[in-house]
Amino acid sequence: MNYTSFFSEQSKASFQNEPPGEWMPNIPNDCIRLSSGYPDPQLVPVQEIDQAVHDLLTKEQDLPLHYLGTPKMDQLKSQITKHLNKRHISLQESELLVTAGACQAIDLISRVFMDRDTVVAIEKPTYMEALEIFKNYTSHFVEIPIDDQGMDTEQFEKMLMERKKNAQPLPKMVYTIPTFHNPTGTTMPVERRHQLMQLASEYDFLIIEDHAYGDLYFDELPPPLKSLDKEGRVLHVGSLSKIVAPGLRIGWIATTETLIQKLYWFKKDLDHPFLQAVMSTYLESYSIAEQSESLRLVYKEKAETMTRALELYMPEEVTWFYPDGGYFVWIQIDGVDTTKLLTTATENGVSYIPGEFFFLNREEGKSYLRLSYSYESKEQIEKGIKLLADVIKNNNKA
Amino acid sequence: MNYTSFFSEQSKASFQNEPPGEWMPNIPNDCIRLSSGYPDPQLVPVQEIDQAVHDLLTKEQDLPLHYLGTPKMDQLKSQITKHLNKRHISLQESELLVTAGACQAIDLISRVFMDRDTVVAIEKPTYMEALEIFKNYTSHFVEIPIDDQGMDTEQFEKMLMERKKNAQPLPKMVYTIPTFHNPTGTTMPVERRHQLMQLASEYDFLIIEDHAYGDLYFDELPPPLKSLDKEGRVLHVGSLSKIVAPGLRIGWIATTETLIQKLYWFKKDLDHPFLQAVMSTYLESYSIAEQSESLRLVYKEKAETMTRALELYMPEEVTWFYPDGGYFVWIQIDGVDTTKLLTTATENGVSYIPGEFFFLNREEGKSYLRLSYSYESKEQIEKGIKLLADVIKNNNKA
Structure with a gap:
């Protein structure tokens, strides 16, 4: 059955866009996930939430x-x-x-x-x-x-x-x-x-x-x-x-x-x-202030680990902004298509989000990528940046 | 600040309606809640859900x-x-x-x-x-x-x-x-x-x-x-x-x-x-089928309690449909404004939802009301129907 005549004008216009979530890259499980905008799994208060459910339902x-x-x-x-x-x-x-x-x-x-x-x-x-x-x-x-x-x-x-x-x-x-x-x-x-x-x-x-x-x-x-x-x-x-x-x-x-x-x-x-x-x-x-207090220190250290590793391993043509908070470091690699590069990166065990997905006109984002230091441990972050630096260097040679 | 020029055409049209939830009658806490479309509190699997959360988060x-x-x-x-x-x-x-x-x-x-x-x-x-x-x-x-x-x-x-x-x-x-x-x-x-x-x-x-x-x-x-x-x-x-x-x-x-x-x-x-x-x-x-199996018997009995009480206590001008499932009995009382009657009903300790709220043109629903047998116990249902019958009889005399 053809449903076209049933859709509202508003939804018909929406359906002209790319389907939602299509940007999400398919990342193999064994990658170091510098793509992930998730909190550090170690910092998710699993037992405490379990306890909160129990207390609530008991009371x-x-x-x-x-x-x-x-x-x-x-x-x-x-x-x-x-x-x-x-x-x-x-x-x-x-x-x-x-x-x-x-x-x-x-x-x-x-x-x-x-x-x-x-x-x-x-x-x-x-x-x-x-x-x-x-x-x-x-x-x-x-x-x-x-x-x-x-x-x-x-x-x-x-x-x-x-x-x-x-x-x-x-x-x-x-x-x-x-x-x-x-x-x-x-x-x-x-x-x-x-x-x-x-x-x-x-x-x-x-x-x-x-x-x-x-x-x-x-x-x-x-x-x-x-x-x-x-x-x-x-x-x-x-x-x-x-x-x-x-x-x-x-x-x-x-x-x-x-x-x-x-x-x-x-x-x-x-x-x-x-x-x-x-x-x-x-x-x-656990108050919001208390919670965020403890998270801030961890993420600050992880951000420093990432930016230090960037300084240490990245070739000259790679530049980035230093964050003052949050989850992300934004990278530019002159002359590189980061969407194409992602395949090589994940094959080498590290992931990121290609820059194009953050732009209305995707072409403008081709040389950027987003790294996240939130999800992985400091050790994995350093390892991931080193892997990514090697991928970029090898790509330049190719 | 006047926001009118900021609203979308679609939401401006929505705001012409009555605000959502305005229909919800304000029911005193000590009423027998024949208004409530909630499941029987005894049948909500509180401990089992608590356990499910615990099992899920542990695993x-x-x-x-x-x-x-x-x-x-x-x-x-x-x-x-x-x-x-x-x-x-x-x-x-x-x-x-x-x-x-x-x-x-x-x-x-x-x-x-x-x-x-x-x-x-x-x-x-x-x-x-x-x-x-x-x-x-x-x-x-x-x-x-x-x-x-x-x-x-x-x-x-x-x-x-x-x-x-x-x-x-x-x-x-x-x-x-x-x-x-x-x-x-x-x-x-x-x-x-x-x-x-x-x-x-x-x-x-x-x-x-x-x-x-x-x-x-x-x-x-x-x-x-x-x-x-x-x-x-x-x-x-x-x-x-x-x-x-x-x-x-x-x-x-x-x-x-x-x-x-x-x-x-x-x-x-x-x-x-x-x-x-x-x-x-x-x-x-607990499978859906298993769950609903046990609920069905309880609600069937509660429905029977309600309709038997209606037969027993209601004056002649009150009519209703017999349900074959679900939560509700729909009542008509000839010549009565059920919205006005609700105040007297709740003062006497029993509640219902006035019929008008189920109609696009509210006037058409004035003589109806919805009773629910889902929430209260059988004893309370019978008591509630008796109270409501008395309210209706007294209203007729007035």
Whole structure:
């Protein structure tokens, strides 16, 4: 049967894109996974989550297994709100919506704000999953270049002026990962943050601030855009995926109460009470701050191991940014197609994500790749970088 | 700040509706909850789920707590597929999509198929949550009357002929709960099912078959529409919410592989691997068939307790349908506004859901109410019906 006439106009437009997840490279199991954006398996609190489930079900019995959940869901909101307050985001619980991970947050925001002709400004490069979600909603993007200090707000201002002058449609939303950017690992300095907020006011756009890696700062956390937001233009998206465990799917949107109500409109029937209650029970014993404190030290060391190994083993034509937090190091290899190189790399036992998948126009990403130091041990990271350096050197000879 | 200019056209249209969940009556805690569509708390396998989590995490450690989950997710697909095969739905695993409950299933289907001007045929009355979701997508409904044998397919055929004759747009989708209908408890006989399938073919529409209560048959399960579907027109929506626990949010869509791929398009980033792995682990020890077997006997007895009490205590002007499975008894009280009556009822210690919330045009539901025998014990059910009968009798005198 031919279903074409049954599809909605919106989904027909989405189906013009490449199927979701097609970018995910197929990595053999025995590789050193510098491709993986997962937390270090050693740091996932498996026994503690098991215990939290047990405590919750012993105390509340069937209550958290019903549709509407338990008072723990409000408690989770309170725990997250208090944590954000510590991060200089002053927030009421009515200004927070708990979501099934940052991805549901991004999907909900897209649903509320984006039509097929909405112009969305994204960073170049940007998080491929977010891009995939946005492309389900709109086909119109403005790309803002990134340098070693994150989004180039000067460039962005010029682009906005140019578009205004030419009567081109202006972006209604800007999606940014200002802190420990995925994939580049860069962080916007505070001056750029202020400039972006000023542009938002001047050119009348909203900002989606993806703060998924924010708690994993090595030395200090720059002020979140949300903390600088006087007009209610920032939708701050956070997650406990990197701090506790991705599989529990706990994320959030922090924004004005007006917008929370609108976002909840489409969230109501897509809630996940049990996992929220489990997370809240877990956080009774281990606070977010405490958790992230211990993770930060480990990831800082792992990042240093990776960048030292890069310095030691990589040939001259390879360059990278030094991260101040998060999971990633962004690499450029002049004149190399990193997608083609991946086959050789995995054959030699090391993986990465080719740069092209983080670009709207893939061609522009061919010479980049994303390395992650989150998943593997320090020993494996060093070994992996050495393997990758050899692959690059041999490729040059060939 | 005024956000109106930022909202998408689609969400602006949704915001014209009443906010979601507004229908939910506020029920005092000490009421006998004949309003509640929850499983019997005694039948929620709390310890067993706790054990499943423990077994899963002991065996697989951090694996199910990552994004992509574990082989258990495929195992869950296999467990559900095998169960559906037993229900005479012949199905490959590629024809199944696991969702976060039936509500995510309905939302995904709406997203793939419905534009603002799509005509959707629904039963009158129908499940209020589904109606709420559909209204987020479209404003055009055709309502098919229900009698004691579920959807009146004769009437529906006449409506379709009429619309065709008048060159009115025909429904592209039909949403039906053919088996143990919510809220009416009715079940479509097999002849009507065949007629509906024939109409689908003749008038070229797809069918959303909501089968959430299907496994809770008292004596026999009529053939699901999906089992009669030769052309690939049925999207069969199921759930383990009533069989295991709603809070685990495990539902599914069973349909053709082509449609599964399209539905997955929007599902990919909204997955919940951990709960799928927990459910699969649970089902290793307790099969769906086994589970539903034991539940059926309990609910059958509770339904009998309720209908016997209705016969015993209700005044003459009260009528109802006898259910053959599921959770609900649908009541009509001639000349009474059941929404107004609810205040008196809860003051007297018993609750129900007023009928109006199950109707697109609420006025038409004023004299109806939905009772549920699922949540309370047999003693409480009898007591609750007696209380409600007294409330109705006193109301008549007033």
